Amino acid sequence: MFGIGELTILLLVIVAVLAVKRLPDLVRSAGKAARILKSEKQALKDEDSDLPRSSPHVIRGETTERDTP
DSSP: OOOHHHHHHHHHHHHHHHHTTTHHHHHHHHHHHHHHHHHHHHHHHHHHHHSOOSOTTSOTTOOOOOOOO
16 A cells, blocks of 8 residues: 555655644744853853963862962
């Protein structure tokens, strides 16, 4: 009756018809996520450029002991 190819095409058409209602919402959500990711990446980049580069082995937030004479 139907082969795998025909069933695949039929399934894709059904999914496309049903997804038309939700497609704008999905695209809008993906756009928001991309903007948030971009702004967070820029904030981390700006934050890293503000840090002093005197000790590259100390991780921010890490505590170290000082050698006192």
